[in-house]
Amino acid sequence: MRKITIIGAGQGGLQLGIGLLARDFDVTIVSNRSADQIACGRVMSSQSMYDMAVGYERALGLAMWDSECGPISGVHMRAGGGDGDLMIDWRSPMRAPGQSVDQRIKMPAWMREFERRGGRLLIDEVDVDAIERHAAQSDLVVVSSGKGEIGRLFELDDERSVFDRPQRTISLTYVHGMKPRADYSALNISINPGIGEYVNFPALTISGPCDIINLECIPGGPMDRWDVASTPAKHLELAIELIHTYFPWEAERCAGLRLTDDLGTLVGRITPTVRKPVGRLPSGRAVMGMADVLVLNDPITGQGSNNASKCAMVYLEAIAARDMAAFDEAWMQATFETYWDYAQWVTRFTNAHLLPPPPHLLKIFGACGGNPEVAARVANAFDDPKGLAPWYFDATEADGFLDSFVQTA
Ligand SMILES: Cc1cc2nc3c(=O)[nH]c(=O)nc-3n(C[C@H](O)[C@H](O)[C@H](O)COP(=O)(O)OP(=O)(O)OC[C@H]3O[C@@H](n4cnc5c(N)ncnc54)[C@H](O)[C@@H]3O)c2cc1C
Structure with a gap:
């Protein structure tokens, strides 16, 4: 053997x-x-x-957790500023659900x-x-x-x-009490350009179903303040404050949050x-x-x-x-x-x-808002990013890709 x-x-x-x-x-x-x-x-x-x-x-x-772990059924991507105005807003179910087991x-x-x-x-x-x-x-x-x-x-x-260096300070907060989305559970992505991102989705943790708050903070920027989060309670407080300030469209879902446990937080850089x-x-x-x-x-x-x-x-x-x-x-x-x-x-x-999006990527995200097929292609790429090649990475290919939808529409 x-x-x-x-x-x-x-x-x-x-x-x-x-x-x-x-x-x-x-x-x-x-x-x-x-x-x-x-x-x-x-x-x-x-x-x-x-x-x-x-x-x-x-x-x-x-x-082993297919029956216990809530599904991540789709992707919702929004981008905007602290004033709440959105410049990107699209969503799509994925062809099959994902899951997150602690x-x-x-x-x-x-x-x-x-x-x-x-x-x-x-x-x-x-x-x-x-x-x-x-x-x-x-x-x-x-x-x-x-x-x-x-x-x-x-x-x-x-x-x-x-x-050659970390591009984000990353913070995780595992919470109970997040208000469910009105449509379907999602990989819920919010972008505040130049400041950072807030990504959240449902998961299964040691105390049962929960939501995970991922805050991706541009180093040295206004969200990169995790040195003040000296206790689990302060960590949760800061996570909620950052969501209110930089992703206000998500604030309402965070009214009743509590930590899943005192070890349900993490801060680091990769x-x-x-x-x-x-x-x-x-x-x-x-x-x-x-x-x-x-x-x-x-x-x-x-x-x-x-x-x-x-x-x-x-x-x-x-x-x-x-x-x-x-x-x-x-x-x-x-x-x-x-x-x-x-x-x-x-x-x-x-x-x-991790980088500011080039114009062709903004065009793709814009098209996702108006065309469910384009949106589904991007949403399903979280399962298989190879499906994004080559159009996600090249302006000419992106135009050809988007034109193909116009022609078949
Ligand atoms: C904040 C954060 C959020 C993330 N979110 C996601 C997500 O949503 N989706 C996703 O797909 N990925 C996510 N990831 C990444 C994902 O967790 C890792 O990529 C994945 O766990 C890697 O698996 P691995 O087997 O390579 O390493 P790990 O799962 O890290 O396993 C390595 C193991 O090796 C052990 N080990 C280390 N050194 C030694 C040693 N010297 N001797 C013996 N054992 C050792 C460690 O203790 C550990 O148990 C996230 C990561 C971070 C940090």
Whole structure:
């Protein structure tokens, strides 16, 4: 039986590990936190996931919350200023709903499921020496440690990395008591140009159904004031104040908010990066990175967990197809390129939303307001951003894309 060791028990590592068990691999996952520590810890993400990514979980028998977790049925995008006047306002249902299950629920349940299906779970803070030991005893080591320091084993890819610093200060607030939308539950995106974004959607957390408030604040701008949020109560207060001030069209839904729990808040910054897939250990052995270790995006478009699920499936198929051949560097590189063939579009989509929108993108958003088919194409891109290529990223292609709707109308 071939032996695979995975570092990190998150979305990518657990999904890959559980998938490999079903293909008769001997799998060890090493996590620096136990299931109980994760369950009792701070929120880590807002983890909205869409149909393709959740579908991969379903295929592995891992979508355990389909009946409990409220759906994210559509996308609503608005842009305006503090005066409440909207310059962009469109909405569309998605072809299939998404969902967000708090990782404090999901990862501990998957860790137990991994062990129940025959996997070996070790709790250890893995460093380079530990990776060496695992590499000596494994056919393949996959490093899926997310934003953990150990990911620096993988060299930055300067050509594929667009930014060298965080583009947003990110704040999460998990709440009960948000007034439901009048139409359908949505990935509810509000943009205040030059100031920041407010994204919210329903989710399932440890105390039941909730809503997650994601505030994406331009560094140094008027929303970037999280150093004053010294207590959970002050964090909630500031989140509500920012929504009232910069996204007033959403204020009414926030009249009765309370925190889900004192660890239902998070503030941080991420530098979006792409890294090279092969890590070289001092012994000369090669290990492979996956998901956030290699392709780390700002959460503004909610793609990281989706990416991790898709990366896990690409790696699962590639590992299974290897039969008894060596997991050598050329195979690692080729496997990552298969994933990058998809992930590059996620990165382009996400990076496009971190920068001021070029005129052709404003034209597309304007067209979404008047044409449900165009709106549906953009809404469904949160499930599969590859569907945006090439028209989302190029003015001439955008004109051709929009004209095609006029002609067929
Ligand atoms: C504020 C915020 C909001 C987000 N919202 C969304 C969203 O709405 N939708 C979406 O799709 N994505 C979202 N994401 C991104 C998403 O959470 C991640 O992309 C996803 O969890 C990545 O999965 P992963 O398996 O690569 O890493 P993780 O899920 O981060 O798992 C890595 C695991 O490795 C462990 N680890 C780290 N170092 C070590 C070590 N040295 N030894 C052993 N174990 C180690 C960690 O403890 C962790 O359990 C968001 C992220 C943030 C920060």
